[in-house]
Amino acid sequence: xxxxxxxxxGLKYDPAKKTRAQEWNVLLALVVILVTFELLGRIFLGDSFxxxxxxxATSLFNEQRLQIIILQVSIVGIIAIGVTQVxxxxxxxxxxxxxxxxxxxxxxxxxxxxxxxGNPNPKAxxxxxxxxxxxxxxxxxxxxxxxxxxxMVNGFLIAYTRIPPFIAxxxxxxxxxxxxxxxxxxxxxxxxxxxxxxxxxxxxxxxxFVGLAVLFxxxxxxxxxxxxxxxxxxxxxxxxxxxISVPRHKVLVYTLAGMLASLAAVVLSSKNLTAxxxxxxxxxxxxxxxxxxxxxxxxxxxxxVVGTVLGALILGVITSGFTFLKLNAYYQEMTMGAIIVGAxxxxxWRQQSRGRGK
Amino acid sequence: MSDIILExxxxxxxxxxxxxxxxxxFVLHQGEHVAVVGDNGAGKSTFVRQITAVEQxxxxxxxxxxxxxxxxxPLEAREAGIETxxxxxxxxxxxxxxSNLFLGRELFKVRLGPFSILDxxxxxxxxxxxxxTTAVKIPNVDNPIRNMSGGQRQCVSIAxxxxxxxxxxxxxxPTAALGxxxxxxxxxxxxxxxxxxxxxxxxSHNLRQVFDLVDRIVVFRRGRIVASLRKExxxxxxxVSYITGVKGSETAYA
Numbered sequence: 001x002x003x004x005x006x007x008x009x010g011l012k013y014d015p016a017k018k019t020r021a022q023e024w025n026v027l028l029a030l031v032v033i034l035v036t037f038e039l040l041g042r043i044f045l046g047d048s049f050x051x052x053x054x055x056x057a058t059s060l061f062n063e064q065r066l067q068i069i070i071l072q073v074s075i076v077g078i079i080a081i082g083v084t085q086v087x088x089x090x091x092x093x094x095x096x097x098x099x100x101x102x103x104x105x106x107x108x109x110x111x112x113x114x115x116x117x118g119n120p121n122p123k124a125x126x127x128x129x130x131x132x133x134x135x136x137x138x139x140x141x142x143x144x145x146x147x148x149x150x151x152m153v154n155g156f157l158i159a160y161t162r163i164p165p166f167i168a169x170x171x172x173x174x175x176x177x178x179x180x181x182x183x184x185x186x187x188x189x190x191x192x193x194x195x196x197x198x199x200x201x202x203x204x205x206x207x208x209f210v211g212l213a214v215l216f217x218x219x220x221x222x223x224x225x226x227x228x229x230x231x232x233x234x235x236x237x238x239x240x241x242x243x244i245s246v247p248r249h250k251v252l253v254y255t256l257a258g259m260l261a262s263l264a265a266v267v268l269s270s271k272n273l274t275a276x277x278x279x280x281x282x283x284x285x286x287x288x289x290x291x292x293x294x295x296x297x298x299x300x301x302x303x304x305v306v307g308t309v310l311g312a313l314i315l316g317v318i319t320s321g322f323t324f325l326k327l328n329a330y331y332q333e334m335t336m337g338a339i340i341v342g343a344x345x346x347x348x349w350r351q352q353s354r355g356r357g358k
Numbered sequence: 359m360s361d362i363i364l365e366x367x368x369x370x371x372x373x374x375x376x377x378x379x380x381x382x383x384f385v386l387h388q389g390e391h392v393a394v395v396g397d398n399g400a401g402k403s404t405f406v407r408q409i410t411a412v413e414q415x416x417x418x419x420x421x422x423x424x425x426x427x428x429x430x431x432p433l434e435a436r437e438a439g440i441e442t443x444x445x446x447x448x449x450x451x452x453x454x455x456x457s458n459l460f461l462g463r464e465l466f467k468v469r470l471g472p473f474s475i476l477d478x479x480x481x482x483x484x485x486x487x488x489x490x491t492t493a494v495k496i497p498n499v500d501n502p503i504r505n506m507s508g509g510q511r512q513c514v515s516i517a518x519x520x521x522x523x524x525x526x527x528x529x530x531x532p533t534a535a536l537g538x539x540x541x542x543x544x545x546x547x548x549x550x551x552x553x554x555x556x557x558x559x560x561x562s563h564n565l566r567q568v569f570d571l572v573d574r575i576v577v578f579r580r581g582r583i584v585a586s587l588r589k590e591x592x593x594x595x596x597x598v599s600y601i602t603g604v605k606g607s608e609t610a611y612a
Contacts, residue, residue, distance in 0.1 A: 224464050225472045227453070231461055234450035241412065241448045242462030243433020252472060301452035 022295040037321040073316035074209035078264040080287040082257030090300025091165035095172035096261040100280025101180035103265035107143030108275035111196035136195035151258020155251030190274040200271030217305040233300025369418035393568040396578030439525030455499035456485040488521030509540030586612035
């Protein structure tokens with residue numbers, strides 16, 4: 001059968017060239033931003049952004065600042081890991097911020113102590129039922145269930161009624177926020193047990209964020225689940241024709257995203273020692289921003305958890321940098337808008353230069 | 359009986375009031391390469407979609423490999439041994455060549471349900487083997503196929519089909535968008551299938567190609583099979599007159 005083969009007709013690119021991973025560009029951007037703040041700080045404030053310039057300093061870097069940078073993005077970062085997967089399959093999740101609010105309220109209600117300063121807890125939600133001083137596993141599992149349920153509802157709506165993800169998750173966003181306000185008539189829920197409060201103590205949020213990022217990086221790179229996420233975002237019809245159940249996969253992706261959002265809620269409420277109905281407002285947009293800055297394409301099929309982590313760091317560095325330069329917080333928000341749009345514009349350019357139609 | 363790999367009896371497909379395919383009776387023998395020709399909208403692709411169960415037929419029976427089959431979807435058809443190259447490329451642009459070849463039939467190191475760990479090395483090795491046996495040259499299989507030319511992408515698609523072909527290959531206009539050299543490469547793959555004795559149904563508008571490659575030509579017109587001719591018994595003009603309706607207004611048995 002070995003007929004002579006013909007040339008590589010239509011070859012238009014250098015065959016030896018391995019395409020450079022998008023994440024390197026994001027890392028480069030992160031470094032550029034860090035250097036910019038460092039230079040601005042040295043020039044205008046006579047202070048260093050990254051390094052420890054105090055007398056008799058024991059460490060090279062300004063560890064406190066670096067910790068804050070990571071700590072302030074780690075909770076939204078947990079959400080962004082799930083949002084990354086949703087965007088990779090070509091979807092969007094607007095509900096994560098509200099799911100955080102609802103989950104924080106519900107989980108916290110199951111984590112309340114019986115006595116505050118020797119007196120019975122006056123504001124306990126389940127005072128009559130006596131559900132107080134419960135083991136930490138109870139609020140955590142109930143909290144995660146909230147996210148799983150919200151995510152499954154999102155997933156089933158999107159996969160089986162075929163309404164756009166934007167609409168389905170917008171509905172969940174509004175409803176879940178309503179639920180979190182109704183739960184305690186708008187009152188905050190406080191006084192968690194010590195074991196619950198330990199979850200988000202100190203640098204725990206960072207450890208949880210990094211741990212989950214590593215786990216999901218491995219899942220997205222080395223498992224069938226990850227491969228199918230990229231395939232669906234790339235060409236859903238092809239995946240369907242390969243016999244893979246696209247609806248089932250979508251439900252799984254949205255469920256995981258919901259679960260990660262609720263986990264973020266547990267960590268957040270534990271760290272703040274309180275839950276409020278307004279918790280997590282705008283978190284969904286921050287999470288999407290992290291993913292988009294990190295090179296996750298809104299068109300689906302491209303991006304990675306590593307990219308999103310870098311995107312989260314960029315967001316954290318910019319926030320800290322503005323504070324460091326003593327710039328008004330309003331400038332931060334205005335700049336952030338420009339950065340989101342800029343990231344999407346870059347993604348469009350990349351697609352135009354790479355894609356050659358369908 | 360045992361010589362027949364695929365047989366359809368009274369295969370019919372209606373979309374609402376439109377009779378896309380009417381009473382198609384078709385037989386394919388072991389090792390036989392058959393071309394399906396006809397004008398646009400004659401029912402060629404519809405015919406193939408019923409066999410591969412991309413759509414569910416309105417009426418009729420399909421016999422494959424000696425037994426009646428009712429595939430619920432393309433995956434079942436594929437598991438039964440029918441490999442198809444679709445007219446619209448069924449490739450995921452952001453995945454590399456091995457991932458595309460093994461889409462939906464990945465090899466695993468550890469099975470953990472949806473989170474099963476892929477055996478990337480084995481898939482890559484088998485991809486290289488498949489590309490070698492089908493004589494498809496892809497410079498860097500680890501790049502996403504988005505970066506490849508139309509011809510290379512089509513070759514990936516066809517290599518996938520040829521590599522996994524076990525009992526029957528169906529190609530729906532595999533060279534429609536290709537240049538001369540790329541077309542030649544695809545035709546070589548088809549000749550390779552013939553040499554391996556794998557039966558094939560080829561949908562094509564290119565009569566030169568049809569006469570070059572297949573044993574028998576089946577003509578569709580207005581949803582009906584109007585002729586089934588051995589290559590030696592016919593010529594281009596004859597086929598065209600069947601396609602355009604000058605000849606053969608009765609339903610034929612293919």
